[in-house]
Amino acid sequence: MNGLYKAVIRGVGSYLPETRLTNVEIEQMVETSDDWIQTRTGIVERRIARPEEATSDFAYLAARAALDDAQLEPADIDLLIVATETPDYILPPVACQVQARLGCRNIGAFDLHATCAGFLSALQVAEQYVKAGVHRHVLVVGADTLSRFTDYTDRATCILFADGAGAFVVSRSDDPAARGIVASALHSDGTYFHNLYIPGGGSRTPYGEGVKAKIVMDGRKIFKLAVNVMATTVQELLNQTGCHLDEIDWLIPHQANQRIIDAIAESLNFPAEKVISTIQNIGNNSSATIPIAVDTAIRDGRIQRGDLLMLVAFGGGLVWGGAMVEY
Ligand code: COA
Numbered sequence: 001m002n003g004l005y006k007a008v009i010r011g012v013g014s015y016l017p018e019t020r021l022t023n024v025e026i027e028q029m030v031e032t033s034d035d036w037i038q039t040r041t042g043i044v045e046r047r048i049a050r051p052e053e054a055t056s057d058f059a060y061l062a063a064r065a066a067l068d069d070a071q072l073e074p075a076d077i078d079l080l081i082v083a084t085e086t087p088d089y090i091l092p093p094v095a096c097q098v099q100a101r102l103g104c105r106n107i108g109a110f111d112l113h114a115t116c117a118g119f120l121s122a123l124q125v126a127e128q129y130v131k132a133g134v135h136r137h138v139l140v141v142g143a144d145t146l147s148r149f150t151d152y153t154d155r156a157t158c159i160l161f162a163d164g165a166g167a168f169v170v171s172r173s174d175d176p177a178a179r180g181i182v183a184s185a186l187h188s189d190g191t192y193f194h195n196l197y198i199p200g201g202g203s204r205t206p207y208g209e210g211v212k213a214k215i216v217m218d219g220r221k222i223f224k225l226a227v228n229v230m231a232t233t234v235q236e237l238l239n240q241t242g243c244h245l246d247e248i249d250w251l252i253p254h255q256a257n258q259r260i261i262d263a264i265a266e267s268l269n270f271p272a273e274k275v276i277s278t279i280q281n282i283g284n285n286s287s288a289t290i291p292i293a294v295d296t297a298i299r300d301g302r303i304q305r306g307d308l309l310m311l312v313a314f315g316g317g318l319v320w321g322g323a324m325v326e327y
């Protein structure tokens with residue numbers, strides 16, 4: 001997608017809650033085993049919120065880290081988007097709480113709900129604003145607290161979900177050599193909504209006695225759909241840009257299950273050593289997985305400036321999408 005300007009990733013940050021929930025602890029809650037969970041998901045432990053913590057706390061800390069990385073002040077930001085499916089409250093948006101805590105100007109701030117593809121959806125919104133020349137710096141945060149909506153008596157779901165936040169500062173670049181966000185894509189198919197959803201707590205079934213405000217999932221079905229649509233999206237972005245898979249330095253898929261990550265790489269015939277995975281000690285924290293994975297690989301020295309990243313995500317909705325980004 002071309003615009004007047006380039007949209008580059010100027011800063012990246014993330015925050016993980018300190019509390020760890022290990023497989024051994026989950027063995028005490030449901031009939032499962034550390035070995036089963038590791039073999040079927042690749043997860044050993046996941047980070048979850050303390051009782052007093054909520055999504056805006058993580059979103060704020062990730063946003064702060066991304067601003068520091070970008071060497072910008074809150075006053076420099078022109079628009080703030082928080083991708084989340086687990087806001088502190090149904091009303092107001094998390095983005096407004098983050099705006100206030102950062103001390104940004106009275107800029108536009110809104111939440112974007114596209115489940116686990118939320119961060120890439122928000123990134124695409126930021127990309128359009130920056131490329132069109134409307135804004136110079138957009139702060140994009142992905143933050144979720146799935147532990148509050150996880151049924152810890154359901155062994156098929158409680159092994160997967162987690163909490164945390166990650167953020168990018170997307171900025172206009174005047175550098176003619178910079179490529180920044182090269183291409184992006186988004187898709188949806190609402191006919192599969194019941195394969196991954198939270199039945200209660202919304203306007204159709206408001207909170208009340210007997211209402212289940214916890215994630216319900218058909219894991220097997222979601223698994224197959226996830227592999228298929230994420231691999232297809234990678235191919236779509238390659239076709240869109242005329243790039244070859246060899247040019248991609250790092251593949252960074254949504255962190256839902258190590259077997260899903262492996263299956264995408266395998267179906268694309270993409271080298272495993274160029275795939276970033278953080279799921280083992282973090283779990284699936286929805287909108288936060290991709291910026292956390294990018295931040296982790298920048299901090300440990302794998303991702304370098306100039307590297308070409310393929311980001312791809314999938315979530316309940318269904319929603320899926322991707323972005324090809326020169327870091
Ligand atoms: N411990 C032990 N056994 C378990 C278990 C657990 N935690 N969870 C399920 N099982 C059992 C099942 O009951 C089933 O038993 P059965 O054969 O007697 O019926 C068996 O293990 C196999 O279940 P299945 O669902 O086929 O396992 P799986 O290999 O597909 O793994 C998931 C289950 C949930 C880990 C996997 O399907 C998955 O990750 N799916 C995608 C979920 C996802 O990514 N969601 C978020 C998208 S954003």
